[in-house]
Amino acid sequence: MPVDAILALGTVVAVLMVLITTRIAADVVLVSAVVFLMLTGILTPQEALSGFSNTGVLTIAALYVVAAALKESGAIQWLALRVLGQPKRTKLAQLRILGPAAGLSAFMNNTAVVAMLIPALQDWSSRLKIAPSKLMIPLSYACILGGTATVIGTSTNLVVVGLLDSEKDVQLSMFEPAWIGVPLVVVGGLYMFFFGNKLLPRRQGFLEQFQSAREYGVEVLVDANGPLVGKTIAAAGLRQLTHGYLAEIEREDQLMTAVSPQTVLRGGDALIFIGAPDCAQELRRIDGLTPADGHVQELNIRHSSRRLIEAIIGTDFSALGQSIRAAKFRTRYNAVVLAVSRHGKRLPGKLGDIELQVGDTLLLEAGDDFVGQYRHRKDFLMVSALNDSSPPDFKNAPAALGILLAMVVVSAVGLLSILEASFLAALALIAIRCVPVSKARREIDLSVLTVVAASFALGSAMASSGAAERIAGLLLFADGLAPWLALAMVYALTVFFTELITNNGAAVLMFPIAVEVAAQLDVSFMPFVLAVMFAASASFMTPLGYQTNLMVLGPGGYRFTDYLQVGAPMSLLVGAVVVGLVPLVWSF
The missing domain is CATH 3.30.70.1450 (Regulator of K+ conductance, C-terminal domain)
Structure with missing residues (x-):
């Protein structure tokens, strides 16, 4: 193996180990790795910093502002409270969550959706006399699955779309991922409807424990x-x-x-x-x-x-x-x-x-x-x-939702690129005072953007040094390996990385490996790249694998084993759907 490939692979392994075993911030670890790759000559300064100008990264920044405006205007609660209704059974309540949670997550950051819906669901569960533990994990899973349905649904999708554009000159339309994302929402919803009530514990959240258990x-x-x-x-x-x-x-x-x-x-x-409190x-x-x-x-x-x-x-x-x-x-x-x-x-x-x-x-x-x-x-x-004295300004909610809809439409029909549409939407929301400029600035998570941009450099080093080619060769351990089996292996490896590091980091690191696997099999790279995109968001088995899972841990009163019990079948089900459907939409 060439020296450059050894250094690139060693850098990636070191990054993984530091992220797993220490509490050093991910952006510090990734930037340090990029500096090392520059100093060793594996990457030029232009290659190392190319991620900061990637359209996917810049679109994520603009969508942070859009999400902040929707949060400040109360648009999420305004919409959710009008569609949740008053179901009589726990199964129907879980099914009611699926629509607003998945629908909203398809067009904005799912972390913001979960943060805004948790208080609404706490009040809703209290009125319906349903244990919060029956609703909080379904909320998180619905947001994860809903985010896979559009290009802007998750930052992971935007990162992979940015890589496709810059590395392969391939563009995905706004709703192209919906061929897989919508079936995932349907299958995940049916799984929660038939098995969620049985697998989820009947347990009260932190606040409810104090109020009822005293x-x-x-x-x-x-x-x-x-x-x-x-x-x-x-x-x-x-x-x-x-x-x-x-x-x-x-x-x-x-x-x-x-x-x-x-x-x-x-x-x-x-x-x-x-x-009580x-x-x-x-x-x-x-x-x-x-x-x-x-x-x-x-x-x-x-x-x-x-x-x-x-x-x-x-x-x-x-x-x-x-x-x-x-x-x-x-x-x-x-x-x-x-x-x-x-x-x-x-x-x-x-x-x-x-x-x-x-x-x-x-x-x-x-x-x-x-x-x-x-x-x-x-x-x-x-x-x-617990007693919020600063309610959202609901009078701006319809306007905020209107701008979001306009952003989606103009991007979907091709009038503007996703980047242009998101920047225009952010400026419009600031102009009509749905969100103050100061708060819009604070909502842009620079640490996440830095991690994503630095991950591009690691992916580039893996590709240019030949390390990705070597790993692809290890995955294709036998001659004549079926493309479908290779696709399943790429998917599984991406899920494994997603549980260890950030979903965006997993997507960027696996992108060159997926492309190289396709090249060695002499088939199209699109099924492998799309499998990576969906796998990077498929974290259901631990509360630490995906931020929305961790956010519902306390409000749902969950234990770590609850996620494994409910999430393991969900993970296998989602994996089977992705591996089974992706080659039918993007053929080998």
């Missing part, structure tokens, strides 16, 4: 100089709380359970209440009670500006593996952790000793500006206030 503990102290000293529990009004009840009293070395309403309060008594706020309004740990009092926020917030820890959270105390959470975020949920369960023990992990859902008390400040950062996957 396992959220709030500890307060009786102020020695306050008005409650000498009063009975009943006279102090502590037996008629709306959101909780008094479970225990700690008095010096004595623990009092089954507390009588006639028990007289003393200064320094520690009262333990069990109830709002119990903390309710107790805060009672004169003479103070938080037991004192951290809430140390917040530099007026009481009138405080609110309860739910936040899911993301992969870029800077204190992963550290305890809440060691992470200095209050100092760093000006927020206090009231409780932690992991895999749908409240963690017992002292809060300060809990070590934080990806996917943990935190119940916080913070200021009004916390949601706006951290919604656009990568510390948390999702941040939502």
